[in-house]
Amino acid sequence: MRKYLFFILLMVTTIIQARGVYQHPDAFLDDVFSGEVPKPKFVWFTGETGKQATSILKHKPASLRTRYWSKGKRSVWILEEIGKEKFITTGIVINDNKIEKVKVLIFRESRGWEIKRNEFTQQFSNATLTSEGNLSKRIDGISGATLSVKAVTRLSHLALYLHSIVVKSDGN
Amino acid sequence: MATKPKKIPMRFLLWWHRHIGLTVAIVAIHLAITGILLNHTSDIGLDKAYINNSTVLNLYDIKLPEQLPGYKIENNWLSHWNDVIYFNDQVIAESMQPLRGAVITAHFYALATSEEIWLLTIDGEIIEKISAPGEKLGDIVSIGTQGNNVTINTEQGVFKADNDLIAWQPVKADSINWSQQAYVPKELTELLFAEGHSISWERLLLDLHSGRIATRAGTLLVDLAGVALLLLAITGFTIWLKRRKK
Numbered sequence: 001m002r003k004y005l006f007f008i009l010l011m012v013t014t015i016i017q018a019r020g021v022y023q024h025p026d027a028f029l030d031d032v033f034s035g036e037v038p039k040p041k042f043v044w045f046t047g048e049t050g051k052q053a054t055s056i057l058k059h060k061p062a063s064l065r066t067r068y069w070s071k072g073k074r075s076v077w078i079l080e081e082i083g084k085e086k087f088i089t090t091g092i093v094i095n096d097n098k099i100e101k102v103k104v105l106i107f108r109e110s111r112g113w114e115i116k117r118n119e120f121t122q123q124f125s126n127a128t129l130t131s132e133g134n135l136s137k138r139i140d141g142i143s144g145a146t147l148s149v150k151a152v153t154r155l156s157h158l159a160l161y162l163h164s165i166v167v168k169s170d171g172n
Numbered sequence: 173m174a175t176k177p178k179k180i181p182m183r184f185l186l187w188w189h190r191h192i193g194l195t196v197a198i199v200a201i202h203l204a205i206t207g208i209l210l211n212h213t214s215d216i217g218l219d220k221a222y223i224n225n226s227t228v229l230n231l232y233d234i235k236l237p238e239q240l241p242g243y244k245i246e247n248n249w250l251s252h253w254n255d256v257i258y259f260n261d262q263v264i265a266e267s268m269q270p271l272r273g274a275v276i277t278a279h280f281y282a283l284a285t286s287e288e289i290w291l292l293t294i295d296g297e298i299i300e301k302i303s304a305p306g307e308k309l310g311d312i313v314s315i316g317t318q319g320n321n322v323t324i325n326t327e328q329g330v331f332k333a334d335n336d337l338i339a340w341q342p343v344k345a346d347s348i349n350w351s352q353q354a355y356v357p358k359e360l361t362e363l364l365f366a367e368g369h370s371i372s373w374e375r376l377l378l379d380l381h382s383g384r385i386a387t388r389a390g391t392l393l394v395d396l397a398g399v400a401l402l403l404l405a406i407t408g409f410t411i412w413l414k415r416r417k418k
Contacts (some may be wrong), residue, residue, distance in 0.1 A: 024303075063302075064293070
């Protein structure tokens with residue numbers, strides 16, 4: 001009987017873990033900048049930036065502009081992408097044109113929550129853009145979370161591209 | 173002396189096989205057709221096609237209230253129904269949070285859900301979704317303007333944003349034009365209901381296949397059909413074995 005109760009409890013905990021706010025975007029920014037969050041700036045998805053973003057995401061971006069926060073060679077992007085049906089909000093830190101950190105902040109899908117695990121997100125560390133503009137690292141998938149994995153991979157690729165754009169325009 | 177196990181007579185098996193087969197035939201055809209279609213919903217676009225039929229929607233208890241609440245800015249209506257936010261009859265995006273209001277500023281329209289503020293163009297295109305105030309200020313109760321600045325009434329009090337909605341300052345609740353809820357015109361309400369955007373054909377097929385469309389009775393019927401199909405396979409196999417031995 002105790003065994004069954006344990007498994008039922010385990011299943012319920014897993015379902016509860018699946019969806020929700022893992023970390024509020026504000027708290028993520030506070031963590032990254034140790035409480036001294038710089039004023040955000042904007043990137044508009046117009047012209048070439050819009051075309052490239054559409055090509056990376058494989059669809060038009062969901063909004064006309066996005067915010068980013070930068071200090072020195074670091075920039076932080078809070079981006080959203082649909083996995084299967086709902087948006088996955090992800091925080092991505094780029095440092096000196098390399099991915100420093102990827103963190104799933106809000107997960108709204110019913111399946112694929114495994115992407116929040118560190119073992120998955122750590123795969124992105126130190127990924128860069130290749131000379132052809134692709135992600136330099138191959139990201140291993142997770143069985144049952146294919147669409148969520150693809151969504152986070154596209155967002156990481158987009159963050160690297162947007163970082164390269166703002167570095168040029170900000171003259172860093 | 174051990175007694176020999178009693179053999180099941182062939183006639184008995186044939187009778188049961190025939191009657192189970194006849195009883196379960198319609199459900200088996202139904203399961204086969206819905207099953208094949210379910211395997212190809214993405215290929216034939218059934219996962220993105222939505223049902224407009226009010227009789228089918230009624231099965232899901234989806235009924236548009238007689239009057240749909242919304243917010244009017246200039247000549248446009250913003251409303252929230254079935255987890256979707258509409259700009260007139262156009263879908264802006266999905267949102268599970270309730271719509272709290274909509275205002276116009278010098279540069280954009282702004283709508284508030286309980287957790288986010290969305291900036292929109294005058295055509296209803298999303299410029300940006302801002303989720304920042306949520307954690308620090310609590311849930312948004314209503315949205316308004318003070319001059320050209322967006323103000324929000326939250327669980328923590330009333331706050332006014334700067335022009336880019338980056339910083340929020342506490343402000344006295346005087347001279348604020350709060351967004352007022354009204355009812356969406358009947359014609360638009362009916363149009364939103366007709367367009368549905370809620371239950372996909374894939375979902376309907378899935379519920380037909382599992383029997384869930386007819387609640388517990390439907391599920392039970394499909395379960396019984398499953399057991400009957402199992403018996404059909406067992407009796408069929410036994411008959412084949414018996415005939416082979418002969």
